[in-house]
Every structure is written in C-alpha cells, then in structure tokens.
Amino acid sequence: MTGKRYGMSIDIDRCTGCGACMVACAVENNVPPAPEGATDRKGITWMRVFPVDNGRDGPDRKSVFVPMLCQQCGQDAPCVSVCPQQAVQVDPATGIVGQMPERCLGCRYCMAACPYHARYFNWWDPAWPAGMEKTLNPNVAPRMRGVVEKCNFCHGRWHAAKERAVGRGAREIDPADYVPACVEACPTAAIRFGDLNDPRSPVAQAAQQSGSFRLLEKLGTEPKIYYHSAREWVREIGRAPAGKEQVHG
Amino acid sequence: MDRQLIARGVRRCSTPQFLLWILPWAALFAFGLYCAGLCLVKGLNQTNMDNRFAFGLWIFVDLTIIALGAGAFFTGFLLYILKLKDLDAVINSAVVIGFVCYSGAVAALLVDVGQPLRAWFTFWYPNVHSMLTEVTFCITCYLAVLLIEYLPIVLRNRKLREVPGFLVFEFELHKLIYVLAGVGTFLSFFHQGSLGGLFGVLRGHPFAFREGLAVWPSTFFLFILSAAAVGPSFILFTTWLISKLSGKRLVRPQVLQLLGRISGLLLGVYVLAKTVDTLIWINRTSPGAGFPAQEYFAWQPFGTWILFAEIVVFGLAPALILLTPRLRLRTNWLVSAAVLACLGVALNRFVMTLQTLALPTLSFDRYLSYWPSWQETGTFLAVVAFGVLVYSFSFRYLLLFPQEREFRQEPAAQVSETAVMDPVGRS
Amino acid sequence: MRKTTRRDIFKFAAGSAAGLVFTPAPWRLITDTALWSENWPGIPRPARGQTRTRFTHCALCSAGCAVRARCVNDQPVSLSGLAGSPLCAFGLAGHQLPYHTGRVKTGAIEEALAAIAQRRSHDAVAVLDLRPGRTASWTYRRAMAALPRGFYLAAQSAIPAVNLDQVRTLLSFGAPVLDGWGTPSTVLAARSHFRLIQAEPLESHTAMLADLWLPLRKGSEQALALGIAHVLMQEQNAGASFPAEATAYSPARTAQLTGLPEAQIVSVARELAPGGALVLASQEWPEILQLNRLLGSVAHTIVGRRETPVPASWKKAAPVTAIEAVPDGSIGVLLIDESVCDGYLPWNAIEPKLAPAPLVVTFASSRAGYGRYARFTLPTAVYPEMTDDIPPALDSAAATFRLATPLVAAPAGAVEPARFIAQLAGLPPADALRERTDAIQSSGRGVLRTYADGKSIPVKGVKPDDFWKVLNEGGCWVDAPDPVEPPASACQSSSAAVVAMTWEMRLARGPMSPLLSKLYEESNLRVRL
Secondary structure, three states: OOOOOEEEEEEHHHOOOOOHHHHHHHHHOOOOOOOOOOOOOOOOOOOEEEEEEOOOOHHHOOEEEEEEOOOOOOOOOHHHHHOOOOOEEEOOOOOOEEEOOOOOOOOOHHHHHOOOOOEEEOOOOOOOOOOHHHHOOOOOOOOOOOOEEEOOOOHHHHHHHHHHHHHHOOOOOOOOOOOOHHHHHOOOOOEEEEEOOOOOOHHHHHHHOOOEEOOOHHHOOOOOEEEEOOOHHHHHHHOOOOOOOOOOO | OHHHHOOOOOOOOOHHHHHHHHHHHHHHHHHHHHHHHHHHHHOHHHOOOOOOOOOOHHHHHHHHHHHHOHHHHHHHHHHHHOOOHHHHHHHHHHHHHHHHHHHHHHHHHHHHOOOHHHOOHHHHOOOOOOHHHHHHHHHHHHHHHHHHHHHHHHHOOOOHHHOHHHHHHHHHHHHOHHHHHHHHHHHHHHHHHHHHHHHHOOOOOOOOOOOEEOOEEHHHHHHHHHHHHHHHHHHHHHHHHHHHHHOOOOOOHHHHHHHHHHHHHHHHHHHHHHHHHHHHHHHHHHHHOOOOHHHHHHOOOOOOHHHHHHHHHHHHHHHHHHHOHHHHOOHHHHHHHHHHHHHHHHHHHHHHHHHHHHOOOOOOOOOOOOOOOHHHHHHHHHHHHHHHHHHHHHHHHOOOOOHHHHHHHOOOOOOOHHHHHOOOOOO | OOOOOHHHHHHHHHHHHHHHOOOOHHHHHHHHHHHHHHOOOOOOOOOOOOEEEEEEEOOOOOOOOEEEEEEEOOEEEEEEOEOOEOOOHHHHOHHHHHHOOOOOOOOOHHHHHHHHHHHOOOOEEEEEEOOOOOHHHHHHHHHHHHOOOEEEEEOOOOOOEEOHHHOOEEEEEOOOOOOOOOOHHHHHHHHHHOEEEEEOOOOOHHHHHOOEEEOOOOOOHHHHHHHHHHHHHHHHOOHHHOOHHHHHOOHHHHHHHHOOOHHHHHHHHHHOOOOOEEEEEOOOOHHHHHHHHHOOOEOOOEEOOOOOOOOHHHHOOOOEEOHHHOOOOOEEEEEEEOOOOOOOOOHHHHHHHEEEEEEEEEEEOOOOOHHHHOOEEEEEOOOOOOOEEEOOOOOOOOOEEEEEOOOOOOOOOOEOHHHHHHHHHOOOOOOHHHHHHHHHHHHOOOEEEEOOOOEEEEHHHOOHHHHHHHHHHHEEEEOOOOOOOOOOOHHHHOHHHHEOOOHHHHHHHOOOOHHHHHHHHHOOOOOOO
C-alpha cells in the first residue's frame, strides 16, 4: 500500500467566482438540474462558491469568493463515525472520504455532524429534462432520492486513472491522469490537487507556504483542503463565527 | 360486545360517548397518515428540512417523547428491581405510555429517513462506532420488550381471558417480568444515553459537543438522568390528566407523591450535573475547539435566557417544588412541577437538536431558522393521535390502574351513584 | 371428518405466518426491496460505449473558445477547454442546451416562406443579425443586395479589437470585465499587468475582484466620466476633442454627483496614463467613448483588425445599415437571426422602423428574445448542433476563422437561417463556409492551428481540402500579425468593443443550461442578479 493522501489547495486570491468549478463538478458527477422548489438550502452543490465579505460597508468593504467542498477530513472525520451503517468510509489507499449512496439510509446524521455543511441530501427524485439524460457521464451512477452525497474528489476519474495505470502495467496512477473536474475547469488555476504525502507535489508545497490555512482547524478534523490568501482578513474566515450578527439569516 | 370487553369492576363511559371522543383523534390520525404518506411517496421534499436543518421537528419530537416515555422503564425498574411496591398502581399505564411513545417515535423515524426500505441495513452493516447504531438497536429491542410487557396487560382483558391458552401464556410471561424489567432497564438506560450521545459526539458542532467518559460524552449520562427524572413526572402528569378527563379516581394520592418525590430527587441530581457539565463546556470544551461559548448566545433569539430557562426555570424550580414535602401534598403544585420538568426536558432536547443546527459553524455561515411544513406537522400530529388512540382503547378495555377497582369497592365521595348501580360501566 | 372451526383457521394462519419466517421468502423480499431502492424507476442509467475526444469551438459568445468534447457514442457528455484556454461556466454546460425545456422545436416554416414570398416584392425586407462578422452575415448582406429593397441591420457596428497586452489601467463603468467579457484566457492572462478600476453602484463580481472599486451613485457614470475628463483636460491640456460640458464637471461637483471623494476622482484620472488606458462600459455612453479618445486609447489599446478573407464574388453585398438610418415605417418584412447572439437592439428602436402590419420572422431556439413580437418563430439548431463560424474575438488583434461544428445532430425541423434567407433571395445554392475557407486558404496568410496535436503550420503549404478538414475537426486559422492603423471609423465604432454584455443581459436574452440555472439558484453566487 502506497498510502496516498489526496488533498487540494485553493488560492482564494485567484478565485474570480466564475462558478466554472461548480458547473464542471455537477456535469462530471451527474447532478440533476434543480426541481421546482429547490433553494440554496435544499440544492445539491458538491462544490459551492460562497461570496464572503469583511463585514464592512463603503470603501472599506472587501469581498472574496470561497469555493467550498467536502474538506476531506484526515483525522476522525466527523461524518464517518456517525454513520450507522458504514455508508461513509475512508479509503486507506487514497485518504478520500467516500460516500456509498447504495448503502445510505438517508438518516442525515452525517449532515448534522459535518461542520462544513458539505453534505447534500437528495430531497427529490433525480430528474432530467427529456433527452438530457443522454449527456450523463457514464463513469458516475446517478443517485436515488433519499440519500446523502458529497464531493469524493471525482471518484469516477480516480477509477478511470486506475484503469489506465493497470492498462499501462503501472502500479501507481499518473498524477496527470487523475485531476478532479473542478481543478481542471478552474480558469485561473486557483484550485490545485495532488498527493499531500508527496513533498514534491504542488499541493503539498502550497499547504506549507505562508498564508495557507484550513477551515476550523481547531476542531482537529485535519481537513485536506488548504486555502490560501495573502490577506490577513481573508485568513480569518477559517476561524469560528463571531455572533456579531443579531438578525435572522 | 363493547361492554363485555370492559374490565370488571370499573366503569367506563357509553359507547357513543367513547366514539365521540375517538372520532376527532381518528380524523387527525388519518390526516397525519396522509401527510406521512406524502412524505413517503413524494419524498422528503415535502418537509421544510434542508441540508443545514438535516433534522427537524421529527427528531426533536422523537427525542422528547422517548425521554417522556422513559417512565415505562424507570417505573418498571423501581417496581421490579428496587421493589417499590406502591408503583404497582401505575405500572400498566406506564407500560402503555412507554409503548405509545416508542412506537410513535419509531414510526416517525421511518418516515424521517430517506430510504425506509433500507432500515434493516443498520442491523446488517452496523457501524459500532455510531451512536445511531446504538440507538437503533436499543430502541428496536426495547420496543420488542415493551410489546412483550404490553401483551400480558392485553391478555388480562376480560374477553381474552376466556381463552385458556392465553391465560397460561400470560401467567408464564408474568414470571419473566423481572427479566424483562431488567433487560428493559438496561436497554433503556443505554439508548437514552445514546440519544444524548447522538449530539454530544458531534465534534463538528462545538455547541453540542461534550467531553465524557470513554466513548460516551457527558450528554450520554445527562440524557439518562434527565429521562429517568422526567419519566415519573410524565406518569404523574398523565395519571392526573386521565383522572381529570375521565372523572375517576385512579390511584391513591400517595402514589403520585411518590412519583413526584422520585422525580424531584433525580431532577435535583440532574440539575447539578447539568450545571457542572455546562461550566466545563463553557470554560474548556467549547473554547478548546476554537468556539468561545458566549458567541453562541449572541445569535438571537437564542440568548443566554435559554440556558437559564433550561437549568433554573424548568430544572431547579420543579426539583425544589417536588422535593418540598409540603408542596408535594398539594396537587396543583405537584402537577405543575411535573409539567415544568417535562417541558424542561423538551427544551433540552430542542436545544440539543434544533439550536445546534441553527447556529453557524463557519464564519461565513448564516444563522438559519426553520419552521416545519404542514406535512411535517401532520405527521407529528399523527404520532400524537396514535398515542391518544392507543391509550384511550387501552384505558377503556384494559385495567391500567388496578387501584381503580378498589375505589369502586369502597365508594368514595367522587364515585357517583349510577356507577355503583352499574358495575359494568354501562351508565 | 372433524368440522373446521374458526379457531382452526386462526391456528393455521398463525402457524403459516410463523413458518414463513423460516423460509427464504421474506429475507429475499427484503433484499429485493433494497435493490429496488437502488434502481428506483426513473433513475436514468448513463449510456456506456466508445469514448472519443472531439474538438469544436464554443458558439455561445464571440470569444469562441476552443472546446474539447468528451463524447460517448457520439454524444458529448462533458466539455472542457484546451490547456491555457479554459471554458467559462456557460461553456462548460453548453452540451446540455439542446435539451432545454423551453426550447422551440417546431415552427410554421412553409407558412412563413409563403408569407414572406407574398410581401418581398413590394415591401422592404431587412435582416437583423445579432452576431455580425460571420460568414452567415455575408450571406445576409448578399441576399439583401439581391432583393429590390433589402437592408442589413447589425446589432453591433464593426468591431475593432482591444489589445489587452497594451492596457495598464482599465477603467470600467459597470462592464463585467472579469465576469464574461472578452475571452477568459486572454483576460485572465492580461489581468496581472493591468490595474482594474471598477466604477459600479453594486458590488458585482468584477467590483469584488477589482484593484479599486468606486461605489458611485446609480446613474452617475456619465458624470464621473466627465469629471475625469475635466481633470485630464486641466492637467494634460488635451481638451481639444472633448465636449465643452466637461468643463462644468469640476472634481468637487463630480464628487457631489457621484458620492465619491473628490481626491479619489482626481487620483483615478491621474492613474489613467495616456496610451495605456482603456475605458469600458456596460452601456453606450458617448462620454465614456470620448474618454477613450481623450486618453489616446484608439490605436493603442483599441486597435484595428484586418478582415478575414472573403471570396471576391461576395463583394456585391448590402452595406451595414444603422437602425437609425432606416426610414421610419419602412420595413415590411423583418427577419431576425437569433440563433446566436452577441448584442441586440432594443425593440423600441426597431418598432418605429416597421411598416404597418409588419411581418416579423425570428429564427430562434427560445421565445425569450424577439419571439414575443414575431408572427413566426422558426426553430434553429443550437450550439453544439449548429454549423457556423465565429467572428474574431474582440480581444484578438489578429483576424481568425473558427468553426463551430455540430457535436450532435440538430433536430428534424430545425431551420438554418442563412440557407433560408439565401434561398429566399434566390442566391445560388452553395456551401458558403467552404467557399470562405477556400478564400482564406488561397490568400496564403497566417497559420493553421490543430488542436489535437497543438501544432501551428503556415497556411501556404496546406491543401484546400486539408485546410477544410482541419477546421472541421478541431483547428483554427489565425491571421499573420499585420498591425494596421485603425480605420478612421474606429473611433466611431469602438463603442462596440467597449460595451460589454452583462450577465443580466445574457440571461434575459437566451436560455442557459438547466444545470447552470440550478447551480446559481442553489448557491448564492449570483444572488445579486
């Protein structure tokens, strides 16, 4: 076992909030279009870009975009231990926190457990406009209603890369063969992907650079998504919320 | 036929009157079944739950009614294990209430999950680290225990006793009651705890997360304690309520006072433990996870008042009332304190389930609010109506309060003359 | 024989129930229901098959990005850009557009033809082209020249190019510079060497990402432009070409009108160094255009571009007529090509030009555009079903020729607007695109890029058939660099280059992939729309 530890680095300073990662992700992973009544609270967005500001108004106001996805916790992922039927498991070979929709009961305990709100429930039956089901990616099975799903670093692509490696007679997959859809689509190369255990990988290097931070680090979940910003106030978003706001959201 | 089913020695209202009482509940139940059907057929998009509010009204209600239903196991434990013979007067009612609460909760859970057809996966692929696995196992087993405990009460029905086999079966079953009480107590202690653990283990939500012993967070023990404390209170309250509704003396006042005293004692211990736990959480657990505890209470409307209400108004106050012998003697105080205690546990479950989910965890999260949809509310009402129906039928046809018969033999002021003349309750 | 009693029946039933548990049936049933829950009816199963990579160009906007399509059994299942040339969010979901629920699928083609035939001899016929500069545009112009009274109307005037490499300071009045303007790869590559100042009342995406955001008062854009011009005129003594009204816009007054600090207006004006500045806007404000002239942007950051060669025989074509130049109440038949859309004319500019009881025919895939004013809406192919060429991108200084070739077949009943109009005018039937590529090839200019191998070869050595083949299978023609002076008209027409279509406008004009709308609905990324 080589024991890879796949992770991502996201440079917030480079993100333009175009949403290409979201679209590429949804296309790759066969996420159905929104049914009537879907809102930002009931939708399925494995990758979701949040506009975040510094809370000020006028000329002092500053905003950035923060792409959010499953943070692929590396240490006792909160969602793994809570699942009553082992539908959430960490692959020891890749470190990827996987979700098995065929095993999922839909109790949503994992969603309640996730501090990053990176898990999504299929509130509706998956449905595509007539004909659009032809555009589905054959490497990813569409999920049924009533189960939870989330980012799995494009497991279908990992599988394809593995097959290619086997075809070549290689033991390891070629890093160029395995790139998640969002990474590939990002026009500014703000998202990078690779093996954190490989010190030469750009991701491992990005994780070490100054200005790199993770979300809610103090929870001790050891996320494998590293964010980066040269700006101090942006790095603050990794901390716990301050209850400044006194109004309902 | 109806009259022949009513237990000997007690008086029950007329059949039309009973039907009049049943009808609205049956209608509510039917409506609730329709709502639950919508959720099952069309999916959970019928609810107002969402990805953040993954749990809603149902989980809150489940946790609450399971805590209230704890009266069943705890009374059994006190009666059969600790030999508090006085509680014999309410044990049957307690079993029915327990059965109603647990079966209602399980039914609601089956609607709540996205794929009810896969409910058995938990038994087939159990994740032993999950509190929910513990809950599922214990609740299912305990529901079976409750069913077995309920069975002898049913079999003692006047008509069913005519079948000799049933009588033998009931007699044999009764010999097992100590075993059942023991098993039931263990299972109940365990799953009340697991329900608490459900939220106490959520490392991702430092508002709910608690440190604890071994694999169990402190909420595990607090839930056991609070359930044991309010279980008797709920039995007390329901006995009083049924007595009021039916206009009959059901148990001696001493029984209610005893329930009150037990409840008060445990509630006192619970309030103390909860206070210590809260202090540890505020000063160590939560800041350790990077979340200063005062920030939680800056999100309105859940200010510090909710903490105060939970511990003082609905905890300390009823505990003190129930522990004061003079106040216990006065039914109004006794019942009010019991109701406060029950509300307190409901509030605690509310805080653990819904406030936990409402509070943001990421700095760019919003504080969210949630209001159940009519389909969700309807399903919840079906659980309530189901409980009322099962209890009403049980009360009418089964002997839930053995002392009621004794009151019939020593006619007191409350027993009316017609009842004396009409031993079968034809009135 | 003993009589069967009710009790026996009960016993039998109870016994059967108990016995059933010991048979495999119930357990099998439980497993089956679980399996059923995985293959719930209605969950589509993606088709498997041969995977192939195909190339084309994205026809959704005039950036015309190169597209690598992953196709399974000839059906594109995902689109991506090439290395160094990414696709935008629109483009990534482009392959889902044919399945939009709001798509127009049928139209009364015969009736429309008959109705036009009846009127074209005595009525003026006009074609409104929403993406001028294509081969189809030439066909329209030729067709209109063939008719007794034909007008060719373009939604945009001839587009000069923007040379982003030269830009050092970019002042944008609400133009979505980093959010859908230009070619994503070009804009992002240039982003590191220009300073972006965004003047916009709302905090748009571009405002968020700008180096400086000027949250000016709504509707005070022109005032700011004049205020900046005022400072420039005073400090650089270059006021000759600017209207006198700018003199009235002192920094103090501009500050009052825009709500911006006076010092900031002055400092922004000073940042706009002549020669390296570019001013963009989301609307055609003449003041802003003049600011470009004042800053000497024309010929530096706004440059001219040679035309992509056309066959000599096409020169007999109708001129581009500005809508204002058309006499009121004159157009009897208006044909609108909405199959692709880069800009549009507001209906209130078109309406006065129409004769009483006009015949408006629009070629569109959705009714969201001019469809509501048209008697006939004829269905067209959509990207990626259509065959069309894409005019050079506005940020390309060199002329280009790129084809959007179909990745999937267009539905039966879809009309090709160019063919329809050519036929109407009686042009000889010919493959205009092939004629054009032959003309480009025979010009011998520029290079041919092939996407599959990433090579560029001079056109001179390529055979016409190979040239055509490469363009169809994934490649483009890029003109040789030949910086020419911008035509005198560039100042006038540069408005087209500096006016950028915002997301709001795009969404109002055409359908977008249902998946894309979902993602924007379900995230608050475009909540400001």
